[in-house]
Amino acid sequence: MSTENTPRLLRIATAGSVDDGKSTLVGRLLHDTKNILVDQLEAVERVSRSRGLDSADLALLTDGLRAEREQGITIDVAYRYFATPARSFILADCPGHVQYTRNTVTGASTADALIVLVDVTHGIVEQTRRHLAVAALLGVPHLIVAVNKIDLVEDAQDAFEALDRDLHALADDLGVLNLQSIPVSALRGDNVVEPSQTTPWYSGPSLLGWLENLPDASQLTRSEPFALPVQTVIRPQSAAVSPEFTDYRGYAGQIASGSVAVGDSVAVQPAGRTTEVTRIDVAGAPAEHAVAGQSVTLSLADQIDISRGDLLATPAAALQGSKTVDAVVCWLDDENPLREGQRVLLKHTTRVVRGIVGSLDGRLNLESLAAESVGAFELNDIGRVSIRVAEPLFTTAYTQSHALGSFLLIDPQSGRTQAAGMVQDDSVHTPGVLGSLRADAGEWAI
Amino acid sequence: MRDPPVSTTTAPTETALTQLQRLEAESIHIFRETAAEGERPVLLFSGGKDSVVMLHLAAKAFWPAPIPFPVLHVDTGHNFPEVLEFRDRTVEQLHIRLEVASVQDYLDDGRLTERPDGTRNQLQTVPLLDAITEGRHDVVYGGARRDEEKARAKERIISLRDEFGQWDPRNQRPELWSLYNTRHRPGEHVRVFPLSNWTELDIWSYITEQGIELPSLYYAHERDVVSRDGMWLAVGEHVSPREDETVQTRTVRYRTVGDMSCTGAVESPAATAADVLAEVRTSTLTERGATRADDRVSEAAMEDRKREGYF
Structure with a gap:
């Protein structure tokens, strides 16, 4: 079978805060690439009319669960599938509330590219920092910031260019790999699928144009050791x-x-x-x-x-086995916090071992980007830990290999997935947020 | 080097993996991971195209060893005969054990009662859960795809079910990288959906590429049908024409197989997998919207049935 003419798959994830218009953007992407079928669009138009809306609310295409429809918000990661003549996409649509950072982590962990929405009328908000930090932590190969609602500002070019500068400065601080920002209007479809006439000062490709030309992760990892x-x-x-x-x-x-x-x-x-x-x-x-x-x-x-x-x-x-794992974890458990001395199961590649959490070496403060000392990690906290394990693990730094540097922490009693872990190696220079959580002889390095 | 026993795509050296290669590799990874961690896996096999593709992938995952788990068919008693024949032939060829959970048995001894509308899809839940409990199955493979429906779009590849088989969408485990967590407490089990990331188009592309055999009703044939609720229903033991309906002979095919009383056919001349693939590429209706009456009941129909432990 020819591989030249076969569509290639790209995995993308979206993140944005409430009312950034993320569901509308995703709906727009599906609609304008003609991936919405007649009965789906009819259902959306029917519901939009019953709610007294003039036009079809494209956000309804992606709000799946009953509670979400009732509350008008998105609760859980939803996976969407769409294709263009150039390529196929798996899109992990991640909810934007603060309490759902774990969903962004989940979506970003498998993404070849992460799309973060920023409302140009609000600029960079806490959730933007959080989403960019997640992209940096998870090492997402490409970050695309969709600067939305560009139709709502007077001097769109100045607003976009100022925001673009701030975003690149933040990306450098955080250690984001590749950032590209694009001015869009999800509501009107500007620069989502087709380049827009309303932004003549922007010469780059549309959002879809970018996505169609990115390499996928399997290509990127091929040059690494077997x-x-x-x-x-x-x-x-x-x-x-x-x-x-x-x-x-x-x-x-x-x-x-x-x-x-x-x-x-x-x-x-x-x-x-x-x-x-x-x-x-x-x-x-x-x-x-x-x-x-x-x-x-x-x-x-x-x-x-x-x-x-x-x-x-x-x-x-060949890697050296070690019975100590130093890592940055994102705590995902909303019932129990992470404390020193806690017993966990650690799943690394295809191996599950017992472990005991040693010291908590600092939690990342996303405002200051500094590490702060805390007694426990709560839901959505990102911090540095040391874990002793019962059998040697053959790990490598996450920045070098996502597959050999990632792990889960699992509650031995309930079986719940409690944390996403990324192995750190302090002998390797790590820029950005990961580096800021470096453990240096008990001091919280900044 | 011997000839391949199952046809497959080979590794390209310079180019990226194709979409089907990536999906196939992911599904095989899921099978191997969950079968290794589970004690007594079972695969839900309906004879429908998704379960056939799932079985094909399972065979590849463990080749040249046989598939290391049995298949379970929840038999509504409203099956298309072509599907039962296909089911029996397939399990014999693959040397796997077939378990059957019979809805008819439950109706006969009064554990279930027939619904007023006569359809049986909703009645499958209890026999399915009983079969899982009796077989002490802790890993249950299902052929659901996330592109099928909005509730399914939010379900994980590994979906934890309590002892009532219920799915709690508010309490799903985050699924990171390709690290799957199949742990569960006694009485609980995990549903595993190896085809989560496949679309209907991917399934048909793969069936075409691999030459996978399906029950004959997936391809164009003549059948006596009546038009009901915008679908063509096969007239027979389970569907009688109503007063205002006329029986017609049409060239139809099915896009899904299920309870004969509520699974509709579409008019189509597509006689081969390649023909169907060409039709799917240009189709303007989702497969469930077109042919499954039970999903049209309410906007939340699928979510409700999932919560109850349906597939």
Whole structure:
């Protein structure tokens, strides 16, 4: 099958505060790319009329749950799917209230690009700082700020350019990777899908124009060293789909980064041995070569004790195991705070280990961008912790590999997901918010 | 190198992965992750195109080992015969065990009563939950896609259900990166939706690309139908023409399979997967809006049924 003419997928997430017009923007994006079907549009028009509105309220296209319709707000991350002739999109639509920062973290964790909405009449507000900080923390490859309601200001060019300067200054402080701001009117559709005539001073592409030309994450991680966390060992024995595979033994997983070819050497961790790849199966069929993002099964030359949770990696990039994890966490649990001494389960790649939270090394103050000392992390807090784990983990700094540097904290009793964790390595210079949370001999570095 | 037992796309070296390659890889990752963490997984198999694609992906995930869990069919007793025949043939080919939860059994012994309108989709919930409990299934795979409906758009890939099978949209676990949390307490289980990120167009593109077999009613055939509520319903054991309705013979196909009494057909000459794909590309109605009477009842119809433990 030709890959040239096949649409490629881009995962995007949206974030904005209440009344920034995010639902309208998403509705506009779906509508103007002709991804709204007749019955959906009719339903929206019907409800809009029953509410006494003159025109279809495009925000209704995305407000899914009954409580949301009743309250006119968005509660939970909603996933939207739309396509243009150039590419397909998975859009994680994240609610904007302060208490829903965890949703933005969730949406941003899988996003190739994050779209943050800013109301040009309000400028940068606390939620903007929070969303940009999340983009920096999560290392979202591309950040797009949609400067909305550009139709409502007198001197739109000055307002946009001043805001654009402030946004870039903030992005530099926070360590945001790539920021692009675009003046839009979600209500009128200016610069959303088509470049607008009403902003002749803006020569850049429309929002959709940007999105259609961004690289996706699987392309970005391909140049990194090869790493494959083992999900399961496939040994069919006598149950094999065909007798020729009764001796088959393969290590299955999704390639986290890099690429692998038959004949390559791989290091097995924690066994600490190196062997050779003798066979690659991609989704159930043999291949000579496989790349980041593909689900594969590798057969190896030597009989080594390998099980779920182990790591196959390029020998030159083999990691050291450690029973201490230093990380920045975003606390997601609205029932219980995080305290020193707390017992947790830590899920890293395909391995779940028991852990005990050591010191809380400072919470990020999003106003000052400084670390402050606190006794506990509450819902939506972002802070630095040290966690002792029962078995060595083979981690790398999150800034170097999202797959090997991310983890969840899980409540051992209830099974609730309590935190998103990003491994820090203080020997690596980390700019922005992550660097500001550096633990230096008990001092809160700023 | 041996010939591939299942056709697939191969790894490109320079170009990006295609959309279907990314979706396929994600679904396989989800299968492997949840099957490894679960004790007794089961896959909900209706014979519908989504469950067929799901089974195809499960086979790839564990190849050359067989699929390491059984399939469960919630049998409304209002099945299209073509679908039952297809179901039995498929499980035999794949050497997997079939569990059946029969709505008819519940009606026969009085545990459930027939609804006034005669439709049975809503009656599936109790037999499904009982089968999950009896089978002690802790991981239950479903073929739901988020593009199907607004409530589904908000459901996670891993969806925790309490002992009543209920989904609480206000209490969903955040789902980060590709780190899935399947932990649950005794009595609870997780529903897993490996096709969450697929659209109807993706499903048909994949069926076409991979040459996946579907029950014959997905393709154009002649059938005696009546027009009801803007849909074509098949006349037969479960649907009798009403006084004002005339039976007509039309060339139709189905876009979903379900309870024969409320699943409508669309007029279509599409005889192959490629024909259907071409139709889907230009379609102007969502598949549920077009052919499922039970979702039209209220704007919140799907959300209500999900809360009750429906798929």
